[in-house]
Amino acid sequence: MLRPYAIRHLRAQFPERLIYNICVDTIGVLALQGDFIEHEASLRRLGVRARQVRKAEELRGLDGLIIPGGESTTFCRLMSDFRLYEPLGAFLRTGVPIWGTCAGMIMLAKQASDLDFPTLGAMDIAVLRNAYGRQVDSFEADIPVKGIGPEPFHAVFIRAPVVDMVGPGVEVLATAWDEKLGAETPVAVRERQYLATSFHPELTQDTRIHAYFLEIVRTEGRSSSPK
Ligand code: GLN
Numbered sequence: 001m002l003r004p005y006a007i008r009h010l011r012a013q014f015p016e017r018l019i020y021n022i023c024v025d026t027i028g029v030l031a032l033q034g035d036f037i038e039h040e041a042s043l044r045r046l047g048v049r050a051r052q053v054r055k056a057e058e059l060r061g062l063d064g065l066i067i068p069g070g071e072s073t074t075f076c077r078l079m080s081d082f083r084l085y086e087p088l089g090a091f092l093r094t095g096v097p098i099w100g101t102c103a104g105m106i107m108l109a110k111q112a113s114d115l116d117f118p119t120l121g122a123m124d125i126a127v128l129r130n131a132y133g134r135q136v137d138s139f140e141a142d143i144p145v146k147g148i149g150p151e152p153f154h155a156v157f158i159r160a161p162v163v164d165m166v167g168p169g170v171e172v173l174a175t176a177w178d179e180k181l182g183a184e185t186p187v188a189v190r191e192r193q194y195l196a197t198s199f200h201p202e203l204t205q206d207t208r209i210h211a212y213f214l215e216i217v218r219t220e221g222r223s224s225s226p227k
Helices: 004-013 016-023 036-045 072-081 085-093 103-108 208-220
Strands: 026-030 049-053 064-067 098-101 109-112 123-128 138-143 153-158 162-166 171-178 183-191 194-197
Touching: 026 036, 036 049, 036 064, 036 208, 064 103, 064 208, 072 085, 072 103, 098 103, 103 109, 103 123, 103 194, 123 183, 123 194, 138 171, 153 171, 162 183, 194 208
Parallel strands: 026 049, 026 064, 064 098, 098 194, 109 123
Antiparallel strands: 123 162, 138 153, 171 183, 183 194
16 A cells, blocks of 8 residues: 555656556446446546446456446346345445445435335435436536535436435535425435445546545555555
8 A cells, every 4th residue: 555645745746547546456337237438437537447347256356336327226127137236245345435326326325215126225324216306307516525625516416316314424525405305415425435426427527526436445445455
């Protein structure tokens, strides 16, 4: 592992993409369905190798995993058909950092409404699927996100889940206004090595949230200890 002073030194000299290239080896992107290609592109922009994961063997040796947006019922059905529930559960127990976007957030939640399959249950959050209501089921908003710098992030929401409950160990990194509820609700949450966003950073050119995840991988993941 590189020590903090070495990272600072490298950062002063090289662009961000090279730093992650040095600190993080391979991030997997679950590629059963959804926008996995866009996540791969964002990771590559940061200089990190990405691997599409469809089989249990492809989870081996990863430093982190992204579960993309898509349709959670389809994900679950494919996970069951591809016999991925058990291997993903085992992968989770090894403590490797995981980030879920939108449907991926639903997969990480302990509880999800209106889903006939189990979730992976990694995070102490409850989500309501498709709860923004039809007329505003897709929208965009510029929101501040903790940990990525002062500039707001252009967040794209597509039939996003509403985060209904967050447990005491969960840090809320960003909120957005929910018309239907008339309140701010969490849209980016972190619990130790797990990150979930109800919006889609991979659909923008802004790689700051991908970089934030890579920072979790670097500091909390197994790349921070000898392999
Ligand atoms: N509405 C989808 C679901 O319930 C999620 C949409 C998305 O990932 N963009 O799974």
